[in-house]
Amino acid sequence: MLTLSSTLPFLRPPKCMDSANSSTCQPSLFQVAFFYVSLYLIAFAQGGDKPCGLAFGADQFDQNDPKESVSRSSFFNWWYFVMSMGMTVAVAVLSYVQDNIGWGVGFGIPGVIMSFALIIFLLGTKMYRFYVVDKESPFARIGKTFVSLARNWKASLLQPREDIERQQDKFLTREDECEQSRIEEAKRVLRLFPIWATSLVYAVAFAQLATFFTKQGRTLDRSITSSIQVPPAALQSFGSLTIMAFVPIYDRILVPLAQKFSKLHSGITMLQRVGIGMTISFISMIVAALVEMKRLKTAQDFGLIDEPKATIPMSFWWLVPQYMLIGLADVFIVVGLQEFFYDQVPDGLRSLGLALYTSIMGIGSFISSALISVIDEMTSKNGDSWFSNNLNRAHLDYFYLLLAGLGLLELCLFLYFTRNYNYKKKIPLIGVVDYRGRPVRRSSSGRWTAALFVMGLEFAVRFAYYGVSSNLITYLTGPLGQSNAAAAAAVNAWSGAASMLPLLGAFVADSFLGRYRTIVLAALLYTAVRNNSF
Secondary structure, eight states: HHHHHHTTTTTTTOOOOOOGGGGOOOOOHHHHHHHHHHHHHHHHHHHHHHHHHHHHHTTTTTTTTTHHHHHHHHHHHHHHHHHHHHHIIIIIIIHHHHHHHHHHHHHHHHHHHHHHHHHHHTTTGGGOOOOOOSSSSSHHHHHHHHHHHHHHHHHTTTTTTTHHHHHHHHHHHHSHHHHHHHHHHHHHHHHHHHHHHHHHHHHHOOOOOOTTTHHHHHHOOSOOOOSBBGGGGGHHHHHHHHHHHHHIIIIIHHHHHHHHHHOTTTOOOHHHHHHHHHHHHHHHHHHHHHHHHHHHHHHHTTTTTTTTTTTTEGGGGGGHHHHHHHHHHHHHHHHHHHHHHHHHHHGGGHHHHHHHHHHHHHHHHHHHOOOOOOHHHHHHHSSSSOOOOSTTTOOHHHHHHHHHHHHHHHHHHHHHHHHTOOOOOOOOOOEOOOHHHHHGGGGGGSHHHHHHHHHHHHHHHHHHHHHTTHHHHHHHHTTTTTOHHHHHHHHHHHHHHHTHHHHHHHHHHHIIIHHHHHHHHHHHHHHHHTTOOO
16 A cells, blocks of 8 residues: 555655646645555554564563573564664665655565565464463453552541551451452552653654654765765664674673673663663763754854755764664663563563553654654744754754753653562463464474564564655655654654554453464554555
8 A cells, every 4th residue: 555655646646846836746635645544554563563573472482491581581682683684674775765766666565575474474383382362351350450459549548547457457368369469460560650651751762763863864975985875764774783783792792791790691680771771872862962063063164054955064974873872772771671561561461561662662752743843833933943844954953952851860760760679570371382272392382493483574574664664754755745843743653653552452462362363463464555556
């Protein structure tokens, strides 16, 4: 559908032939609507795959087996390595195709890749470990417990403290072990929310990678040779390359080194890892602000303030440090949050745990969109907006400094809420079966062999998703004719939806279909949206 929207004459936005008459360049309402329907179908596919793919891959390792437990922690690192590889290839290859060959081809290639990847994923079915879905939805079970806890809390407000303690003692002696387990599950989910909330500013900073970082790159000298230029969206690959370079260093050198001091199989705790990532993210926004100040000064020195389409005589290499710092921060905070939310939720809600992680990115995108809209409206009243269509009169440096200040506040709050966090105790898992519902033979199932099939599909999913998201702002400000602020807000809104819909996917997976079937359905939707154009 995306390819159709950019190739068929009645769906494709018109090319601007008359610069004096802008009305001839505007796409029709139907063309815009068709494009956005296609775009949001990809968000729905993302919602099914993102919480289930990683959870299903991690399920292939037994947390109670010493060797497999170490492998599972390592799996989260290499999973992100594969994700970054898919993103790097998509950004480097598809952005070039989209900018130089055509949007139709650039939008269509990922569908073919997804078709082959789905076949490979299905070939691994006999090796996978499956966890039986409980007859009672874990969401319903915890929901009932929340209601019970709320009633007890309300009743406690109306009674003397001594009576409360006596009743609690009686209550505890009457409750069976199962009910106590449910109450602990509900309390553990509640304890995650302060950590969830104190990770949102990072997601706001991350959202700039595909929006204003890309727009900055478009204004700079991107020449490698006299005939070769780097596409602006391809600059994002520096972040991915940093991830791909640092993950092996972290997993093979830093973790074993840290193990000697901490005696932890992961080297450092998951929350320590997240905290390090937040610190690096804060530094990245400071660097981004300084580089933008340099860009604006260069534009002023060369008299290019009022020439937004002119190339500023400043190399694109100035932007590389901020991309690399964001990539380095990802290795710590993204992988740390993924493992944390997978590991710390009740075992029956692990898809939900990863959906909570993706919702951080989703809410962060929505916050970014709201911030941009509010700041754009406020600053445009007194002259040029911080996000003016003429970036040479904009002030992205002020915006990055604002994000840096919020990031420092976030880090302080994160350290406060996590200082006494108690990690969940591991319990033996039951209900592990093969694809036919029979008890698995652990010696011939799961582990890295099975996980590699899942990772292969994830490479294709990341390739398909970032093949759209990395250069989406260019399509919106180009063929669709949107302003910088409107396009950035639209990208953030779509990214936010793609990061929030995993909550729906997790609910479907953990309550009804299971992770495997949800992954297959999501992959089929990806393939249909991208392939029905051929």
